[in-house]
Amino acid sequence: MDAGQHAETHKPSLFRSILTILVIVVVAVGASRLIMEFVVRPYEVPSGSMETTIMTGDKVFSERVSYYFRDIEPGDIVTFEDNEIPGRILLKRCIAVAGQTVDLIDGRVYVDGVALDEPYTHGLPSDPLSKTIVEVNYPYTVPQGELWVMGDNRTNSNDSRYFGSVKESSVTGRVCLVYWPPSHFGTL
Template sequence: MDREGLKEVHEGQKEEVKKKGRRPLFAEIFESVAIAVVLAVVIRLFVLEPFYIPSGSMEPTLKENDRIIVSKLNYRFQEPKRGDIVVFKFPRDPKRNFVKRLIAVGGETVALKDGHLYINGQAVPEDYLPPGLRFSDYGPREVPEGCYFMLGDNRNNSDDSRVWGFLPENLIVGKAVLIYWPLDRIGIVH
């Protein structure tokens, strides 16, 4: 094929691409928005979800009106462990979400005495508690297998396992990993 023939074929291909390949702008926008919505739903359902802290039961770690990100993946790959801050469905009303610190796991015996935590008879340091905090005694009680004992860091202002009992594993939503609001409190949750 000569040069002139190649030029005609090339021009014809350009014209065909223009006719076929150009979609209306609204179709491109709709497709982009649909993909973004699907990704957002998948991420929120299976990966990360924002939560609001409505009370002071976790102070000083989490304050009232903090907004946090909860990882729903962590507990798919590892077991919850003592010290984790966990979001879960409230056992007495699973439509409500609670956030507390995991204190003891199934098979452990938990007790609170003279303002100190004991697991299996051994004192457990709790550096995250407000200084000088005093709270009532509890236990000793053994945590059933497949359950957890949950407490708020602000022990005198917390509706927790001392009141409503042990948390079944199937009610766990995820692990609190990040405070994202207010801006002056942004950081990793410990």
Template sequence: MTSEKNKLGTQVAENPPESWWQKAWKSQRENLQIVIIALSLAIVIRAMVAEPRYIPSDSMVPTLHVGDRVVVEKISYYLEPPKTGDIVVFTPPEKLQEEGFTQDQAFIKRIIGLPGQTVAVKKGLVYLNDQPLVEKYIAEPPKYQWGPYRVPENEYFVMGDNRNNSNDSSRWGFLPKQNIIGRAVVRFWPLERIGEV
């Protein structure tokens, strides 16, 4: 290391030359900080606010098709309970887990029955508290009989819009509220069918 005298005669050490690594670090440090902040925000938003989901089956046809991608928001159910007609994403209840489904295999269905309501399926119609539902969103009328059963407290009765090809509450029972991840609100893919669900 060389040194030189300043105007007062004091020895001043020269800085050693920077390595390529130090130069690269200085030039990219701010970019790295931005990336870390962005990733942190993305993780928080996905965990607590909203997340994208892929539709893997035809159980929600004609509303949602295989390959559709939707945004699932997670905030509203902290403020108000789910409503009839909401399309919800949820982790498999205990009975489905016993059949081999895992926690990371999320399902998507429409809420039909709320806690305390009575649900029945008969003669091609779904009845809620003995009143037939008008359901313009289904693929075809259900070809099976079910119920009537009263929905327990803190649970929901959910069905796929493709009634005759859906692994839903008519097969495995009621959905516990704590299994609900969030509500599907917007389809963002494919682009030609972008919009609310």
């Protein structure tokens, strides 16, 4: 370029500006959908079945990444698809995995004959439920590919005692964080 020549400045056309904005919006929406599908998803807790660990109305994040690298473990709080109501997601604590035997004796949970230490239940009894949608006989051995899940609020939770074990394939993630309200903020 000669010293006397000047580069022309081009003003972007209105069409080009709109196209750029549309591309940015499409990329942002696509990225957020990918993140929600494969990484993390927010949920609002509608019931008290996990109180006081997770309170009614709390908003939580359920992450999926850890289950790409490890199996679901007892103690994990998992989100999973409800068998009764399509599209509804439940969250409960995994108590036992495939091949383990669950028993409820005198208000306590036993897995493979060992009483669980469950401080998160605050001493609430873990008794069989009188009203169920499937017949559950104790001791109960969790079938292959399934999990036994229970709410921490044992006297107010329809869980595996009510609907039986859940398919591992129905698990959508592991609850890792309460993010709202700020007073309940914390990792799980």
